Amino acid sequence: xxxxxxxxxxxxxxxxxxxxxxxxxxxxxxxxxxxxxxxxxxxxxxxxxxxxxxxxxxxxxxxxxxxxxxxxxxxxxxxxxxxxxxxxxxxxxxxxxxxxxxxxxxxxxxxxxxxxxxxxxxxxxxxxxxxxxxxxxxxxxxxxxxxxxxxxxxxxxxxxxxxxxxxxxxxxxxxxxxxxxxxxxxxxxxxxxxxxxxxxxxxxxxxxxxxxxxxxxxxxxxxxxxxxxxxxxxxxxxxxxxxxxxxxxxxxxxxxxxxxxxxxxxxxxxxx
Numbered sequence: 167x168x169x170x171x172x173x174x175x176x177x178x179x180x181x182x183x184x185x186x187x188x189x190x191x192x193x194x195x196x197x198x199x200x201x202x203x204x205x206x207x208x209x210x211x212x213x214x215x216x217x218x219x220x221x222x223x224x225x226x227x228x229x230x231x232x233x234x235x236x237x238x239x240x241x242x243x244x245x246x247x248x249x250x251x252x253x254x255x256x257x258x259x260x261x262x263x264x265x266x267x268x269x270x271x272x273x274x275x276x277x278x279x280x281x282x283x284x285x286x287x288x289x290x291x292x293x294x295x296x297x298x299x300x301x302x303x304x305x306x307x308x309x310x311x312x313x314x315x316x317x318x319x320x321x322x323x324x325x326x327x328x329x330x331x332x333x334x335x336x337x338x339x340x341x342x343x344x345x346x347x348x349x350x351x352x353x354x355x356x357x358x359x360x361x362x363x364x365x366x367x368x369x370x371x372x373x374x375x376x377x378x379x380x381x382x383x384x385x386x387x388x389x390x391x392x393x394x395x396x397x398x399x400x401x402x403x404x405x406x407x408x409x410x411x412x413x414x415x416x417x418x419x420x421x422x423x424x425x426x427x428x429x430x431x432x433x434x435x436x437x438x
Contacts, residue, residue: 180284183277187285190278191215194336194417196410200230200265203294208412215289217296221265223364226301228265236291244283252279254309261305268309269349273334275318323420328428331421336414338425342372344438357381358435363408370406378434387426394422 191197203210203218217232233239239247246257252271254262262268274282319330332338343350344360359374359381374381382390389400397404397411405411417425 183281183284184288186278187281187283189416190282190335191285191289192416193413194331194421195282196336196413197233199408199410199413201233203296213292213294215286216292216294219296225303226263227299228263229297229299232292232294232296233286234289234292235287236293239286240291244280244287247286248279248283251282252313261308263299263301263305267337267340269352270334270337270340272310272313273316273330275316275330275334277318278335279316321420323423323427325424325427325431327421328424328426332425332428336425338375341408342375355435355438357429357432358438360438363406365407367406370408374435374437375429376432376435377430378436380437381432381434382429383434390426390429391422394425 198209198215200220201215201217203213203216215233217230217237219227220230221228231237231239239250242250242257249255250257250262252268252274254266254268254271256262319327321327339352339357340350341361341363342357342359343352344355344358345351357375359372361372363370363372377383385393385400392398392400393405395411395415395417397409399405
């Protein structure tokens with residue numbers, strides 16, 4: 167009987183892993199926000215995760231590659247794809263540049279990383295060559311030492327899990343933390359906001375997420391929830407990209423509640 171139960175459990179475990187991977191990729195991680203071509207109405211239907219130009223400035227031209235099975239990742243092993251996601255290193259040893267959020271992706275748990283890789287192997291193959299990134303700035307030799315293993319954080323409506331959701335998974339704290347020469351200044355300015363994003367919509371500035379009056383102190387939990395998942399301020403005005411509102415709207419209520427707990431306890435920092 168135990169052997170039979172083991173055989174029955176294997177498909178169930180695989181299904182659960184794919185379900186988790188789909189939730190991460192198409193939900194809280196918002197991978198399509200960079201990797202899916204955008205049209206005037208948003209993501210182009212039928213082109214999910216097929217790659218696109220993400221940012222073009224004096225420092226670099228960043229192109230998110232096609233990560234469907236029709237892209238270059240098809241020839242990479244699962245371990246190579248996992249390393250590229252978490253450490254930013256391709257199989258040939260070259261470094262993937264910004265804006266991939268490696269400061270935070272290095273904290274992806276082993277099981278969540280495996281779920282992402284497993285799900286990406288199942289998405290529809292889309293033929294598209296978005297080009298190759300070019301960088302006019304020096305890239306470091308690596309984003310840190312090799313990541314051997316990252317344990318799971320127990321899912322719960324808790325500050326600890328909220329930190330994991332807002333950090334490694336949704337990487338909220340990268341965009342909402344001022345950038346210094348070495349990347350987000352998480353040691354001194356975590357969540358302080360102020361980073362500018364330039365796009366077809368104009369210029370948007372990352373909000374202060376700390377518990378300061380310049381940040382979230384004056385907002386109710388419901389107001390913050392609406393801003394995160396709907397992109398609408400309390401006065402009814404729409405918020406601007408690149409916040410991935412459509413992806414964040416797929417978060418579970420518990421995950422959103424955990425993020426709110428984490429944000430509420432961030433040390434208060436005024437706008438810069």
